[in-house]
Amino acid sequence: MRTETVTYEADGLHFKSELFVEAGTEPKPGVLVFPEAFGLGDHARHRAEGLAKLGYAALACDIHGNGRLVQDLGEALGLLKPLYADTRRMRARGLAALKLLKGREEVAKERTASIGFCFGGTMSLELARSGADLMAVVGFHSGLSTTAPKSDAKAYRGRVLVCIGADDPFIKPEERNAFEDEMRNAGVDWQMHLYGGVVHSFTNVEADKRNNPAMRYSEAADKASWASMQELFTATLIA
Template structure:
């Protein structure tokens, strides 16, 4: 497997993302992998490597610029505040990654997906809402809210899958219902998979370090099921 660091500019930041792919004769589908709020760490990188092993060109994307990675939850939330206040900043950082990926000769720019975890899932959805030419979007335990649900979802070209813990206190039923209405009203091809007895960060095996089991907890079952759902969607959209 080949691995390169891609450096590019986005939202007035220098982004340092990690590209993974197996050598091949023809361009292949590409996948953006956006990380949790803490920044680009091992979780997102390992998922990009798994995607590359499946035959995709995968870019594990920098979130905060200069590959900044924090461990404290409140510090991570603080770093996200400018993007929560102005979603155009979120979209700009995602668009920069998209441009960097599609510029690669290894990538078929007509077959691109974006996935993300926690805030990274929100980032994938915001990229889709911007009208980006994506074939598929997958959000794992991702925030679903947006600032312009009545209009922006009409720009979505991708098939959308969100995988959510049914007991996730950070993504309550009200937010899920609003997202459902947003997708339905815009005529999006969408799915929402709910996992019982599952809360936030269910894909991250290091979730226990937060010591918040009622809100943040790994689930091997939900992790496996959601990843299988991603592969099924990709077989439909990126083949």
């Protein structure tokens, strides 16, 4: 396994992300991995490493600039508030990461995807709404709302999978319903997987340490959603 810190500029900030790739001569499908709201930490790195072991070149992405990682949820949400208010800034950060990934010699630039967790899933969806050249997008316990669903959804170019805890208090049924309408009205090839009895951050084994009942790890939902992602990638990036 080879890892490399890579840097790029976007939205007036300097970003430090980490590329994970196994040795080999053939260009590999590339996958962006956007972390939860707190920033690039071990959770996203572990997922990127797992993707590399499956044969992908995976970029674990910095979202706050300068590799910033915060521990307090309130602080993290404060950093993200301007991006929710102006999704062009959110998209700019994601597009810069995608440009870097596609420019790497290890990556088959015509076969790329994006995944994300929590806010990272929102970033992946906003990338797709920008018309980015992605064959697949996956959001794990990700926010689903957007500022211009009727117009932006028409820009989707690949398949979409979102994996959501059915009891996630941060993603209300109304938000899920609005996302369904967005996908359906735009004719997107999409799936939504719901996991009963599951709340937010269900893929993160460290979630329980936050002592927040809205954020809990679920081994069953974690494994099921990861398997669904692999199935989608096999159909889009490999087939």
